[in-house]
Amino acid sequence: MAKQLYDYWFVQFDFPDENGKPYKSSGSKMVWNEKFKRDIPDGWEVAPLNRELEIKSGYAFKSGSYSSEGMFKIITIKNVQDGYLNISTCECIETLPKDIKKWCILQKGDRLISLTGNCGRVCRVTSEDLLLNQRVGVFCCDGLFSEYFYQFLASDEGNHYCVNLANGAAQANLSPIDLCKMELVYPSKETLSLFNKTVKPIIQQYIANEQKIENFTKLRNDLLPLLMNGQVSVNYDLIFLCSPKFSLLWYVTKIIIR
Template identity: 40%
Template sequence: MARQLYDYWFVQFDFPDENGKPYKSSGGKMVWNEKIKREIPEGWDCMNIGNYAQCKGGYAFKSKDFGNEGLPVIKIGNIHEDYTLSMADCLKVTGLYNHQFTTNKYDLVIAMTGATIGKFAISPSKYWVNQRVGRFDLGDRPLERLGYLFNSLKQQYFRKQVFQIAGGCAQPNISNDQIDSILILKPTDILLDKYNKTCMPLLRLLIKNILEIELLIEKRDTLLPLLMNGQVSVMPSEVNCDLAAYFVILG
């Protein structure tokens, strides 16, 4: 729904006008924007991504920093095409207190090098950000501003810009400053706020589902080896107990 609404409002420009009618289809005035070489609604402009949410680079962790405890570290390989993070079996870091290199829940991270360049994902929790991963700074309440940026980055022109910038290197590579310089549309503040508020419950539900899946995967990975070597058995389904009690450690 959020992506379809983005297409209606910010691609086709058929957002509701002052009479509740689709703007462009109802004859709303369009003006030429020289920066992006196209017509946009009157009163709109374009802006650098960095003016909406600055992209900040991650930390160059050393091998000695990694361990089995602490916060997980997002590396470029953790970022998937479906805009999610896969943090299973990831390395962790403890003892570093520079929160400039951590994500908040609902922050957006992006791969800045290699085959994964331009892929981005929503962070469902607090993580460290590794070198060559960028974090978009959406402020203290990222969910309130996430919707517009998230769906702007899904547009084909964004990946095209990333590949054009990175294309001159043997190893595809883009800096946070170069990401900040990419242009996106700047609608009116009222419309931008309305769109972000529409996206909030959908994004909240998305992250809730992701966290539940992560928990189930963690439980599966813990219990499966125990089941296979006979340390755990499954109680009959007719036993009246909750899910957590289905598994009995034989000892």
């Protein structure tokens, strides 16, 4: 849904005007921009990403410090998928390195981009106690711009730019400095503020859903070996499964430990 809103507002330029009508479709003023080679809304401008965005790389962890069940999970390029963060296979460490930078201690809602291999993949951070490894970048910018930049780099235009910029080496590598030289349209701050207000509940719901999926996946992974080796058995009744009250929590309570 956030992607569709981005396309409607910032590709088709049909964001709400001062009267709540679609800007371009209702005949509002468009101005030719020589850099962009097309009309853009009056008052908007074209400038490089680095005017507002810096992409910072992660920490160079030493594999000798890894543990199988440490407190912190390390996010590498394999965890950054198209539009989502896969933390099912992560190396862990027990304590934070003393020299780790603040931005490498990830927060929910942070935006990440892969800088090696499948370059240009972007995703949001949806969990806690995650640390950023090198060759993964995190968006560092004012919150006003973070979702706009995220949607731009997730778009076909942004992704194609990343892929083309990274090509040419034996292994594709994306330079954050070169990437942030790319120019794009900067909307008015008022429009960005309204966009953020509109998509905020969508993003919050997405993060909440991802956390539920993560919890259910962990529960499944913990229970499956027990079921396979006969340590637990499943006792459920089909009538209840057809009930609207059925939930995974209830289902788990029906597992009888032998």
